[in-house]
Amino acid sequence: MTGTQQYADPVLLFPGQGGFDGAALSRAADGYPQVRAVFERIDTVTRQTHGRALSSTLFRATPVELTELLEDEPWVSQLAIYGAGLAAHRILTEHGVRPSALVGHSLGEITALVAAGGYSVEDGARIVLSRTAAIARKDGGTGAMVALAASPARTRHLIGLLEDEGLAVATENHPAQTVLSGPREAIARVKAIAGHLGTGCVELAAGFAFHHPALASVAPDFAASVRDLPRGPLATPVYSPILQRFYDQDESLGDRLADHFTLPVRFSSAMAFLHEQGARVFVEAGGRALLTSLVRKNLSTVDRLTVLSTLSVGRDHTLRLPDTLAELRRTGLATGDGLESLRRYLAPELSAAEFSTFWTTTGHEIAALVNRRLSDFRTAPEDAVGAVETGPAEPAGAERGGAGAGVPSREEVFATVRGLYAQALEYPEEVFTPGVLLEAELGVDSVKQVELLSRASEHFGLPPRDADFRLADHETLDRIADLIHHELGGLRGVGAVETGPAEPAGAERGGAGAGVPSREEVFATVRGLYAQALEYPEEVFTPGVLLEAELGVDSVKQVELLSRASEHFGLPPRDADFRLADHETLDRIADLIHHELSGHRLQGASA
Known part of the structure; x- marks a missing residue:
């Protein structure tokens, strides 16, 4: 890389329309907690204004595409682009990147001003919502x-025609690409004429x-709607391709953002100016590498890097972000x-070097666990939050497994342990939910445990x-x-119940009648099926091993394996509201199948 004294640090670029890569954002969210943190702040605004969280649309099993967002309410795609840019900026700066300037393309200029400190993340989201609603x-x-694949001069000539x-x-x-804006009917005529002239044209x-x-x-x-939002000083210079200058510290940002409605974005002129000032490294803080491709068309002697985009390698799509950070x-x-912020929260007793080594080997697993737990938390009904799914809680005073006098109930044991x-x-006691993972989610290392x-x-x-x-084997309360x-x-x-999946051979769990295999037999069969299908040794399938986070079995494969196991036992298809996320271990899958077998065969016997 090259650089000059004045612009030794990179210029960060924030995209506007079209600058969204759903697959890249999902992959980044799995490995970089900054992504979720930014969108959680945006969610606080969208819940107030639209009664829904943007995160629930963006973060799901199958990555969302821009075309899907555009079919949703207008604000959804705009805030998705805005949030992705801020998340990329936060990742970069928390990795020690100190940009020399920030540049936004259209909508991206709002992102740049927020990244510079001009507005809070929440107020930036409010500005995006106001902008979208007004338009x-x-x-x-x-x-x-x-x-159009044409220069601005040629494009204006076409408008004249x-x-x-x-x-x-x-x-x-x-120099060879200009964007036109107008009514759909007029744009259709432009496309028709461009086709006759042999001029490239893409809507x-x-x-x-x-x-x-x-x-x-408008x-x-x-x-007026954004003028009174509190603004802070710009910690990093922000250059506007619309205004063709840097923002002043004391000007009204709301009025300048209103000017954007009618003025064109002169991105090529902005790149030429910054290059003259010494900028040599441009990093796109957003999706799809749109702006870095434009930089390449404007400037040939610069380095271009991108963050939230993917690179196709065969049939796979690899996130570019790790390579970008490595190059920087x-x-x-x-x-x-x-x-550093993660270390201080999760493992303050470790040195920075120790935590870096730890995170390199296990960070993706921890991030996957946290994201799955967050997804379950967000989708659970409010009255179910904190409820015990696997049944540890029982009515007060009840003795689990017939425990006699003098033995506290299972519920009492849990409450006491939780308090200790x-x-x-x-x-706070509230964080110690029954299934919370002590090390992976709460940062309690093995020595402390x-x-x-x-x-x-x-x-x-x-x-x-x-x-x-x-x-x-005991990673949860x-x-x-x-x-x-x-x-x-x-x-x-007294006869307390065993805590593991195994029961005496031939025992019928839950009072199931004859012909129902024991819970132990179900577990052994499922274990064999999974081991054979995945070509893993059976020993790795311990009762509590997490299929995705620890063994790398993605949700698509888990659905296939569960279907195969269910067919083996002759079980019917499950209802549409079945949640795979509730069965992330072989222990829970065996519980599910044994429970269904008991109900299925008892139902058949009474028919």
Whole structure:
């Protein structure tokens, strides 16, 4: 890479219309917590204004495409592009990137101002919503935009030939590409003439006709709606391809953003100016590498990198972000690994070097776990949040497995353990839900877990455990409560229920009648089926191993395997509301199948 004294650091570019790559955003969210953090802040706004969280649309099993967003409400695609740009900026800066300037393309200029500190993330989202609503009221979805493979001068000549005042130059991207904005009927005529002239012409994925003189009537109302939002100083210079200058610290940003409605984006001129000033490295903080391709058309002697886009490798799509960060680190433009804030929260006892090594090997698993738990939390009914799915809680005073007098109930054991852990770790009790993973989700390392389990065992008067005891089998408070309750039953001479999946051979769980295999037999059969299909040794399929996070079995493959196991046992298809996320271990899958077998065969016997 090359550079000059004045612009030794990279210029960050924020895309506008079309700058969204759903697959890249999903992959980044799996490995970089900054992505979810940004969109959670945007969600607080969209819940208030539209009664829904944007994250639920963007983060799902199958990555969302821009075409799908454009079929949704107009604000959805706009905020998705805005949020992706901010997430990319946060990832870069938390990896030590210190941009020399920020540049936005159309909508991206709002992103750039927020990234610079001019507005909060939430107020930036409000500005995007106000902008979209104002244009929608005027445009009503009747406008369109088209990119012509022609210079601005030639494009204006074409407008003159059509004699259509509804057409306007919206963007000057590079010497051989100009974007027109106008009514759909006029844009259709442009496309027809361009075809006759042999001029390349592509309609853009845009919901409205942006940067058009017809929007002048709604600009004042927009300015009034955002003018009083609190603004902060711009910590990084922001250059406007629309205004053709840097923003001043003391000017009204709301009024300047209103000017965007009618003025064109002169991106090619902006790149030429910044290059003259010494800029040599441009990094696109957004999706699809749209702006870096434009930079290449405008400037040949610069380096171009992108963040939230994917690279096709055969049939796979690889996120470019890791390679971009590696290149920036190699040249000294990124001085950190982005993990310091995570280290302080999750493992403050580790050094930065130790945590970096830890995160390199396990970060993707932890991120996947957190994202799945967040998804389950968001989609669960409010009255079900915090409820125990696998059944550890029982009516107060009930003795699990017939435990006799003197043995606290399973519910009482769980409540006591929860209080002990919360007090020792100085966490609110609310975070200790039954299934929360102590290390992966709460950052409680194995040494601390041993200490806490010993403290809880001493509280209940339990003796030390055998040397072959495996802490890894008890990674949640649910399992720890099971363990202690079971041990209390054995210690006091009563029949506490085993905590594992295994039961005596031939036992019928849940009172199922003859012909129903035992829970142990179901587990063994499922284990064999999964091992054979995945070509893994059976030993790796322990009851609590997480299929996706620990074994890398994606959701599509899990659906296939569960269907295969169900067919083996002759079970009918499940209802449409079945949630695969509730069955992420072989333990839970065996529970599910055994429960269904019991109900299915009892139902058949009574028919």
